[in-house]
Amino acid sequence: MNFIITGxxxxxxxxxxxxxxxxxxxxxxxxxxxxxxxxSDNLRDKLSDQLKINGKTEPxxxxxxxxxxxxxNQSVLLKNDNDNIEVLAGINLPVLIEAVLSQEGExxxxxNHLIGSGKDSIKKYDNQRNxxxxxxxxxxxx
Amino acid sequence: MNFIITGxxxxxxxxxxxxxxxxxxxxxxxxxxxxxxxxSDNLRDKLSDQLKINGKTEPxxxxxxxxxxxxxNQSVLLKNDNDNIEVLAGINLPVLIEAVLSQEGExxxxxNHLIGSGKDSIKKYDNQRNxxxxxxxxxxxx
Numbered sequence: 001m002n003f004i005i006t007g008x009x010x011x012x013x014x015x016x017x018x019x020x021x022x023x024x025x026x027x028x029x030x031x032x033x034x035x036x037x038x039x040s041d042n043l044r045d046k047l048s049d050q051l052k053i054n055g056k057t058e059p060x061x062x063x064x065x066x067x068x069x070x071x072x073n074q075s076v077l078l079k080n081d082n083d084n085i086e087v088l089a090g091i092n093l094p095v096l097i098e099a100v101l102s103q104e105g106e107x108x109x110x111x112n113h114l115i116g117s118g119k120d121s122i123k124k125y126d127n128q129r130n131x132x133x134x135x136x137x138x139x140x141x142x
Numbered sequence: 143m144n145f146i147i148t149g150x151x152x153x154x155x156x157x158x159x160x161x162x163x164x165x166x167x168x169x170x171x172x173x174x175x176x177x178x179x180x181x182s183d184n185l186r187d188k189l190s191d192q193l194k195i196n197g198k199t200e201p202x203x204x205x206x207x208x209x210x211x212x213x214x215n216q217s218v219l220l221k222n223d224n225d226n227i228e229v230l231a232g233i234n235l236p237v238l239i240e241a242v243l244s245q246e247g248e249x250x251x252x253x254n255h256l257i258g259s260g261k262d263s264i265k266k267y268d269n270q271r272n273x274x275x276x277x278x279x280x281x282x283x284x
Contacts, residue, residue, distance in 0.1 A: 014156015090263035
């Protein structure tokens with residue numbers, strides 16, 4: 001399984017650096033930044049070059065920053081030529097870590113798993129809930 | 143309303159660059175990177191300095207990369223001293239753009255709105271669904 005990340009500005013290289021720091025995997029994820037001096041065609045060429053390196057037989061997930069943006073749209077254009085590509089939008093760090101740590105398995109199954117755990121990972125710190133847990137622990141004499 | 147983003151490596155500055163590119167707002171979001179040469183205390187000091195600049199009366203949302211990570215944990219420690227702070231985890235670009243574009247309103251309402259729209263924004267490109275829409279459009283003669 002190959003993983004590519006692309007997004008506006010330094011979204012891709014920024015998240016790639018976080019994945020490296022947390023997992024220690026240096027080459028698990030290829031980052032393609034859509035910088036402000038690039039055209040849509042430039043971006044598609046860079047993504048296409050990367051897909052050529054990977055070959056068409058290996059499944060690839062392209063992680064993108066936001067649905068409807070240029071990085072997402074150009075990735076979808078490339079997917080239309082290659083059934084072995086899936087394009088995800090709204091990517092956060094938990095999705096990437098989950099992907100890098102669980103590379104094996106069917107593409108469809110992994111995609112659904114990643115979407116579910118990505119949604120679950122968006123949350124606020126809830127000190128009321130944590131207080132309740134602390135109180136329960138105190139009641140139990142722990 | 144003040145917005146701070148923090149995360150491992152260049153997560154924060156990477157996403158900040160994306161927000162600037164898409165919204166054109168230069169100063170909507172302060173980025174505090176947790177680089178690999180920094181300690182947890184270094185990070186908390188940097189976040190704390192930023193909160194002091196903002197003052198305690200203005201509500202602040204601290205956007206973080208992943209629940210349980212150092213940037214999240216240090217943000218929670220700062221929240222414990224200041225009720226006007228909320229800490230969110232699992233942040234993606236759609237959440238940040240939504241926040242920057244809808245700065246006004248109650249903190250609680252905004253937080254719940256951001257969590258909902260963040261979860262909705264994580265999705266795969268579904269060409270079957272798009273094909274169905276195209277077919278329906280063809281049936282309707284559009």
